[in-house]
Amino acid sequence: MNEAELKVLIGRVTESVVSEVKRSEAERGISIAELRDHATELGGGKLPSAWKISYDTSGNLVGNAMGPAAWKISYDTSGKALLPGDGVK
Amino acid sequence: MLDIWKGVESLLDSYAEIHKEDFVAILYTSDAFESAAWVSAALEHRGIAYVRVWMTPIEDPDFESRLLKALPAPSELRRRLVLLSFERDTMSHTTSVLRAMGNYPPDNVVSLRAISAGPELFSVGLLPTPKELESRNTYLLERIIKAKSLRITTPSGSDFTVDLESSRHRWISNRGKIKPGGTVILPAGEVATYPVSVEGHFVADFAYNINTITENDVRLGGAPIRLDLKDGQIIEYACDNKEILSFIDTALATAFSHRVGELGFGTNFAVKTAIPLNSHVNERCPGVHLGLGQHNQDRSVVEYQCPIHLDLIANGGLVWADGEFVVDLADIPPSSNPHPSFTTDEDVFSPESSDDCCGLMRQCDVMADAVGAR
The missing domain is CATH 3.40.50.1970 (Rossmann fold)
Known part of the structure; x- marks a missing residue:
């Protein structure tokens, strides 16, 4: 696949993903993500790197009482292993 | 593209x-x-x-x-x-x-x-393969896991010593290698453990990485963060950039965030330049990082908990293990030996998770045997 074909493929699939995101957020009445429509013509093969998704997560920003953590590094293993069929035991 | x-x-x-x-x-x-x-x-x-x-x-x-x-x-x-x-x-x-x-x-x-x-x-x-990362993690682990003490210097001016107790504190080796039924965290390329004590001066000149959402430019090349450390805690810190300093002030206002909870070495040799986003890509850069706040051990082993984990990352570095020079972090060669079996693979989880997050067996007993602790 050459670069031009790659751009067309990615453009088409990206349009599908963006529609999915908008639909999913609308169904849940969520407005935590705001699509910035730098690239409005997805079918024109614009590179996805022209877009940016931003979160309005003001409660999570540092400086606002440090908010909820986005991820954590501690964990508590207790010898549990993933067993077939039973979920984590 | x-x-x-x-x-x-x-x-x-x-x-x-x-x-x-x-x-x-x-x-x-x-x-x-x-x-x-x-x-x-x-x-x-x-x-x-x-x-x-x-x-x-x-x-x-x-x-x-x-x-x-x-x-x-x-x-x-x-x-x-x-x-x-x-x-x-x-x-x-x-x-x-x-x-x-x-x-x-x-x-x-x-x-x-x-x-x-x-x-x-x-x-x-994702450009280095798991095999390439694993061989470099192995090279590091072979040389430092049995050490009682490390001395680390960096081109940015760091010079500090770390006491280790590998029979008690697990090592994490993140290298992107999948196992059936397990979870791999990406990007990969790091070995890390808990330092019993850290003493000296650390200069983070690459980037920082924090576990909260931030839109800051995290690069430190223009204004490194300088730490003085004693007994595994920060006793003084400084940075010539007021915004960065203010951010660090806020992060370190959290209880236990002055404690060094992690000693980490990035091994992803494709990471050469820091990116402005708050990103684990930066943390995997070949060099040394200190994780302030939350540690990477079981609660039964290291008791304190901290909601903040702030990695301060220095580019490159030289490591001595028990007085002997062992590695230039900027150029870790691959080892041809098998990867040690007594490490834990992953290091990042969602905030709500508390149980066995990756479906891994606990291997602390195996690790104790391997380092000759019993």
Whole structure:
């Protein structure tokens, strides 16, 4: 696949993903993500790197009482292993 | 675009070891829609069956039911279920993903979860293969895991010593290698442990990485952060950039955040330049980082807990183990030996998770035997 074909493929699939995101957020009445429509013509093969998704997560920003953590590094293993069929035991 | 595509293909071929009869589930948050699109495009091009499941980060009450609905029944799988997840700032729903994986035999399911999803994850972070990362992790571990003390210097001016107790504190070796029924965190390329004590001066000149959402430019090349350390705690810190200093002031206002909870060495040799985003790609750079605040050990071993984990990252460095020079971190050669069996693989989880997050067996007893502690 050459670069031009790659751009067309990615453009088409990206349009599908963006529609999915908008639909999913609308169904849940969520407005935590705001699509910035730098690239409005997805079918024109614009590179996805022209877009940016931003979160309005003001409660999570540092400086606002440090908010909820986005991820954590501690964990508590207790010898549990993933067993077939039973979920984590 | 071609660099990104190369990383996508590396993810599928070298990390996931994808096969045309696998079924792939792509889990993604809105801020990682590009990553989901690139991988979807690659799977479509290869004719591999897949589904996408969108999720909200951290809290999503319906996520598990949507995920279970999207996944095939175990009897419908022709080969493996491969879960690929992409989030830019977060690592979410660990428990739900594990529960979903538990419905399949371990040999038929694997999970690769990317944090800091974005162009650089693919164009930089995923270019080294797991085998290449594993051989460099092995080289480091062979030389430092039995040491009682390390001395570390960096081109930026660091000079500090670290006391270790490897019979008690586990080592994490993050190298992107999948195991049946397990989870891999991406980007990969790090070995880390808990330092019993840290003394000296540390200068972070590459970047910082914090476990909260921030839009700051995290690069430190223009204004390094300087720490003075004693008894494993920061006693003084400074930075010539007022905004960075203010940010660090805020982070270190949290209880226990002055404690050094992690000694880490990045081994991902493709990471040469810091990126401005708050990203694990930066943390994997060949060099040394100190993780302030939350540690990487079981609560039964190191008791304190801290909601903040702030990695301060220095580029490169030289390491002496018990007085003997062992490695230049900027140029870690590959080891031809097998990777040690007594390390834990992964290091990042969603905030709600508290149990065995990756389906891994506890190996502390094995580790104790390996270092001759008993």
